[in-house]
Amino acid sequence: MTTIGQPLDRVDGGVKTTGAAKFAAEHFYPGLTHAVLVHATISRGRITALHTAEASAVPGVVAVITHLNAPALQPAPKPSMFNLTTTFSGTSVNYLQSDEVHWEGQPIAVVVAETSAAAREAAALVRAEYMVTKSVVDFEAAEKDARPQPNDSFFPRGAEKGDAEAALKAAAVALDLRYTTPPQNHNALELHATTAVWDGDRLTVHDATQTIDWFRTHLALRFSVPMTNVRVLAPFVGGAFGGKSAIWPGTIIAALAARATSRPVRLVLSREAVYRTVGGRTPSVQRVALGADRDGKLTSLVHTSIIRTGRIGGPFEQVTSASQHLYAADNILARHDLIRLDLLANAFMRAPGEAIGTFALESAIDELAYELGMDPIELRLRNETSVDPVDGKKKFSHRRLRELYALGAERFGWHERSPEPRSRREGRWLVGTGVATAFHPALMMPVNVTVRLSADGSVLVRCGFNEMGMGGATAQAQIAADALGVPFDAVRVEYGDSDLPMGPAAAGSVQTASVAASVVQACEEVKQTLKTLAGKTGGVSNEEILRRSKVPHVEAVVGSETRLGRIGGRARFLPGFLLGAQRWVKAATGVQFCEVKVDAETGETRVSRWVGVFDIGRVINAKTAASQLRGGIVMGLGLAMAEETLVDPRNGRIMNPSLAEYHVPVHADVPPIDVSFLDDPDPKMPLGIVGAGEVGITGVGAAVANAVYHATGKRVRDLPITLDKLL
Structure with missing residues (x-):
């Protein structure tokens, strides 16, 4: 019985669609x-x-x-x-x-x-x-006061290899570009x-x-x-989504x-x-400078960012994360600077750092491709790397970008395009296509669970994880069913309650892999107990073993709920986590293909077609994974074309705090989205799971901007891409 990978309906679908679920x-x-x-x-x-x-x-x-x-x-x-x-x-x-x-x-x-x-x-x-x-509330005016981000083991202020600035000056072809992204707010x-x-x-x-x-x-x-x-x-x-x-x-x-x-x-x-x-996404000012030889080999990659936090707090955004891992540049400089303002603290928002960082990086790669007269995918392939570009030593636990470029190009029909901007027209619409790489790191958290197998054949999984609509309970039921060899319908999952064993945050795309690690461990312990009981009493099936042993159930517990037990769990988890980070780069990747149509007279822009191909490791549920990726792409369309929080530079007041004035994508803005994945397990992650929640938004902003340039010949470096920027 194999349920992992199947597109099963969500176990909470009934109560949500009938209104029985209480929020x-x-x-x-x-x-x-x-x-x-x-x-x-x-x-x-x-x-x-x-x-x-x-x-x-x-x-x-x-x-x-x-x-x-x-x-x-x-x-x-x-x-x-x-x-x-x-x-x-x-x-x-x-x-x-x-x-x-x-x-x-x-x-x-x-x-x-x-x-x-x-x-x-x-x-x-x-x-x-x-x-x-x-007070100081004007981000643009305060840009000159930006200071280096404090450094720590979880949020490094950047990375450096060689002398990227000198290499940039010496490069045969060089670009030095500025990109900006606005503040954005959560609208769950x-x-x-x-x-x-x-x-x-x-x-x-x-x-x-x-x-x-x-x-x-x-x-x-x-x-x-x-x-x-x-x-x-x-x-x-x-x-x-982080809010x-x-x-x-x-x-x-x-x-x-x-x-x-x-x-x-x-x-x-x-x-x-x-x-x-409630905090939202920080604005950013980004510099991406690329130096290359005439064959497209990157000799210099500079990516710096300025973001804001509040004087009262706010997390850092790893804006240059993708730039430190995607391309084999000879010299790399990545740096994060920040400004502290008298505003509400910023917050994590789907794929913090990578969502806006990939807009700048992948737009700049596209600009370099045009400067070289080279296909944007070919330029990326020439700079693909098998080891971490910064230290040249760490290997990728899982990296299939070459296959993703090839698969996506075929599904999208990339090779049919003429590279010349403004070369395709359908009536009043200018038509363009763009591509960008998606990237999001894979992380883990410690998790406690209990798994109980009863004499009637039913299984109960208990863990205080979260369900925000992604199908977490369904995925864990599939994992437990396969691990114990029972039907999917025999598994019940309890979640969403702090009285249950400690679950992870539903953040950073960590939940499925983190819970799965403990669920699999607990299931193995249950099977070992069953094996011991079978050796003493005989029996073949789970039900027969328990009946002959005269016990109502067997249960395995992973982790401790005592204060000292939790501290010990963190103490055991952290060294392994940090050691793994020193040895391996773990990440979900993808390639985003976009087609846009731009009205030649009004600048109205419509995304008309989308293909996204992803490597998210093992896929637990094909239906919910595809939904997660589509949702990320839709959120990326908002980032690219609509979303912008307007802050009064005189007093810090948000001027558009409503869905009437802060625009998010609606059905008419969303094209058919073709999503596919490799379903190739990452050997360094539990069950090979990498994470699908956030990688879907990364690269979207750049794919749209690159398609708009191909359609119109106008390069937009400041999000969102509104019609006034195309007139």
Whole structure:
């Protein structure tokens, strides 16, 4: 019985399509109240007065909570990469604990009422007075103040081989180019929501989070209760993409309000409040300089980036990641610089770093190909590498890019194109095609699981991982079914609850491989137990062995849920992880092929055809993997052609915080997307799984930009590619 690789329907499909699935804002408790945030209207300063009397007088208002009457809250811990839970706070601000304002949109009060309508009405009546302090919120103006990113083992500030600047000057052919990408915001279908309930010093939280275990640990720390006193439930999450990987003000304040009022509290952010209190993707300024000989061999590759973080936090973006691994340049310089601004902290957004970094790198490769009069795929092939280009020693655990270029070119019909820009026209439409390479590193996290095989032949897998719509429970059921030799329908998976064994964050494309490693280990232990029992009592089938042994089930446990056990698990995991990173480069790769049509008079651009071919290691479920990759491509189309957060350079206010003004792709913007994969296991990853969640967005921006140039002869180096840039 082989279920791995089959395009099976998702096990949660029924409850989601019938509406039976309950999301974070759909849980009811007796005495449930509703909360709405009040936001600061300055970017930096202090609150000198808060007027709440009118809000308190609104019928149904239970409380108006500010820094003047809020319960005490522990500050966020200082981030440490050796304890990833400490990096979980979206910002370093201790909400509603002081009169300080750190960004425009910071929550300065929360209204709790019997109904959501009353809470919204009252929140609009809260007025604040401020002492304004000078702030820096203009990314473009602050570019000159960028400083090198601090270095650490997880987020290196860059890499260097040889003298790339000197080689650039000496190159027969050289390009030195500037690319920019704008800030972008998360727009998951499910709004950020929290339902918080206190029972004495025990806290239950239903939340739209993609990091259940870290979430629980953080809440316990902030509210000074034991971790075992906090339960987080998130069995269904309506999209996340990184925006729900950190804990943002709404969640903390909902739990704070529930403690202050001794009532259950539901807090659902409005779409605007999501923009104002949940971080998005940083803007970037990138320099890509390429030097080559006349045959296309790269002699120099320079890729530098400037990004922003908030003074109150925000992760680094590994913008030059792909540039350090894709091409065999003789000399390489990669560097990350950053600016700290008085804005809400930025956050991870699908394929952070690689999504925007590949736009610049792969656009520059295309520009070099035209400068050399060479086919863009041929140029890439001439610079393909079998070892890590920077140190020249580390091997790739798995790299099939040559096969991907060939397969994709055939499926797309690449060799039929004329390389000349503006050479193809269909009526008023200029038609162009472009190509770009996709790249995303493969990572792992420690995971605890239990696997139980019962005498009736059923199997129960328990792990507190996340399900955001990618089919995680289905994939793990397939893995367990094959590992134990039972039918797929015999396996049930419990997930989405912090009372279960510790699961990984659904981030960095790590979840499937990380959980699979522990599930396979547990299944092997179950089989060993069965083998021992069979030797004592006889029996062939699992059911017969257990019946003769007179035991209801056998169970295997991977990992420990005690505090010391978790620390020990991390201590055992980290050296192997770091050692593996020193020996191998592990990554998912792909090639994106795009066809666009551009109206010659108006500049209107439509993506008319797409082919994506990927190497994501072993494919566990062909249907859900293809869906993940298509979803990444669609998100990449938004990055390329539509998405841009507009920030007022005077005060840091987001000017388009809604789906009416912040544009994401709709059905009419999305062409048929042909997705295929090699299904070739990576020998250095559990079950050969590499990860499919994020590689799909990488390379998309460049593929579109390259196709637009081929269609029009206009090179757009500043995203998004809007019609005004093509007129």
